[in-house]
Amino acid sequence: MRKYFNRYLLLLVSMMTTFLVLIAIFNYLIDPYWIYRKIEIDGVNKVKPMFRTHISMAKANLVNKIKPQGLILGSSRSGYGLDPEHPGWQTSPVYNLSLPGTSIYELMRYFQHATAANSVKEIVLALDFFMFNGQRRYKTDFNEKRLNVDRNNKLNFISNVYDIPATLFSIDSLMASIKTLRSQKSTNGYLANGQRNWSSYAERIKKVGGYRNMFHLVEKEYLTDHWWFSSCNRYDFVEPQTHKSTLRYLKAIISAAYINNITLHIVISPNHARFLEVIHAAGLWDIYEEWKKMLVFTIKTEANKSGKSEFKLWDFSGYDMYNSEDVPLKNENKAMEWFWEPSHYKAELGTLILNRILIPMKNSNEKYPNYGVLLTSQNIKSHLEKIRAERLIYINSHHDDYLEIKNLAIKTENWRIKTRCQQLIKNRINN
């Protein structure tokens, strides 16, 4: 009988070892998440369809491999729009560390992660209003354990090996490898420098039936989800768990930048004029203005604290010739020049932004006059007033756009109250 038990055990152990080792080697070579980067063969594993669904993991690992000196930090807006290979960069290599749908907390953690192990010198920090919503939940693939430091900047010794078991020895990776093998005819969602590959966006817009439809989809998404998330509580800087404001994460980034001698260019991302209308229709205009004021204030206080000059804060979100670009009518077969939809600008506009902030004034000023406004505590009040005035001009000249968004806001509000929320939140829609 003993003999049978021995044979059983031997077979069991050898089966397990053989299969597990083979699977690990397979996953390592196919490298579906693009983090080992050992071998890339055309038609076998060159295209990585699983990279874009595992951005937080992949980019965290890649930063440690690439060791960039310059970074672009932001959401998918800067992910699409800002080019790490723009000639204005003073450092190299530059990596676009933007994370889709991110929050200011996650940005702070990726800032800490990237600066802890590398000598980062220059960062473009592209901020969006939605990032500062304290109601926001962290992304499902965000994980502190893979970052080089914890939130108090204490070294995390397992960060470099943390993802190894999951990326080599898991069903998910095995499936991802197989999927990679089978989708070599598509294109990569990201460029090697971390920027989003925008070439597929035109396809998507075609698929949904043109630019105006794409605008509708995104506007609806913001009105139903992004400013509320699954709870019915609307946008608030204060986090419900900690009762503290999310502005403190921006403070932490700025003060760490001063300590580590990193140049920060802080940018409020551009958005289409219709996007501002969505903010307005959602009843968030006041808090949106408040947000800009707080950015100015935070940057100033941190500069005073460190005794150094203020980092520049550029606002590209106001009304100008770019973001007031007309949206093609329904079924009108025409492409837009600067925007994919209200929230994502095209790389061409990104180039103008980088021209403005990376290249000294006189070179860029002549060709693209007055793009973006440098915000200071002196001009913030008049700046906000100016935008308010320009808004009135815009909605009077684009009455159809205005009404379209207004109706969408009312519809989504009714839908949310009916299907999602038990407590009525009244007076959300301003007139």
Next chain:
Amino acid sequence: MLFNSYQFIFLFLPVTIFVFFRIGRLGHANAALSWLVLASFFFYGWWNPVYLGLILLSIIFNYLFGFILSKEITQFPFLKKSMLVLGVAFNIGLIGYFKYFNFFAVNANAYVGTNFSVEEIILPLAISFFTFQQITYLVDAYQGKTKEYNFLHYCLFVTFFPQLIAGPIVHHSEMLPQFSKKHIYIFSNRNFTIGLTIFIIGLFKKVVLADNVAFYSTPIFDAANDGLILTFYEAWFGALAYTFQLYFDFSGYSDMAIGLARMFGILLPVNFHSPYKAESIIDFWSRWHITLSRFLRDYVYIPMGGSRKGVAHRYINLMLTMLLGGLWHGAGWTFVIWGGIHGLYLVINHAWRVITNIFFPHDREKSTLNTIMARSITFFIVVISWVIFRSDNIDSAFNFLSSMSGANGIPLPAILKNSLGGSNFSLLGVNFYYSELFNRKYFNPNAAIIWLLGLMLIVNFAPNTQQIMSRYIPALLTTKWKADTLRKNWLKWKPSNVWSIIISFLAIISILSLTQVSEFLYFQF
């Protein structure tokens, strides 16, 4: 440390086993046991070393009290009784402070107007398990049912890592004698193989079945706890998924414990016996978390008077026992209510038995239809109770159940619109309307259906671990289920090549499922 972690499977377990048998082979039984106790403390302290002191204090205190209680001091019965009361009070006090103080404080502050300060108390791991096991020891020492045990054996009885954090709740009378047997110190290929096989089956149940079906329950319960209103289908999918998740999670964990102990030649009591095959709620409780039911019966229900004081008393005792059993699972009203409705279920079940015995005293034959009905009704009411068990608070449990009942309407797919007349309608007070069946995209409904159906088949028709392993006496307390012996011999495990291949595939899939690569679902931008 969790059984389903790399550290446990690839480091802790091999080292513990190797050193134990190495020492054991040299004939140092006590040294080997000490090693096992040390390893168990390490296992416990991995989570939070601060509470090592607590469990140690609890062990020393209870051992001393048990030691004194088992001595012949019967000439002072009052003294002896006081010792017992003090000892039990110590245990209840410990668990009361760590597990229930905040619950008590919050409710007292809210309803009585007291002003207890509520601070976060971290619940020491396994405190519910090791306190209960030691209370049984004290009570039995008092009643003179225990022999005198040595301290090392006693330590191992409490801390033995396979059963330490999630049971089965072992009884001293079944564990301590096993530690004195000589054969456990010699490595046995046979025990190791059987243990490993049971462990792998349990691991598979936990990390493959339970963890995967959790994808369909967790987002639904999270949404309900956030105050969202679920659609009829969402609620049912979530409730069923949780019903399976909990079973495979807990019974998988119990299997792993039984398998691990077996690697050391120790038999643990069986904890689950296909509970969803139960044909009544009484039957259910003899199959679900068996060692807890046993504890509640022997140390709560029977001491309270059990069924000896008449029908009314019996039902009251039953209710109280189940309410306490509910509270044992966690400090919250949802657990109390969960215990309460199970108490009610049991009372109804017992009353029903009395009534049917009066009217149909000889009608013992059960038809297939009878069995199907009985099993379905039992399953249904158990599902209802799990919703309460899993909800964060009573409000969200209520909302969840109203969605399940159709009180929030039942959506119909738009394709039926034309054939059914085209407008929303109401039937028996339930509103039917045309809309998305699933309000938010929590998961892929087709995948959910496959998982739920598959697991439904498993819990209803597949043999359980004890049945599969029945040739080799996998656990204690299995004799009760002799009638359930598998008729088909090929379903019974034996150390053959075929079984080795089957089990190695379960093991490979389980190890590949120990971690997941989490995906970001909002990836279109």
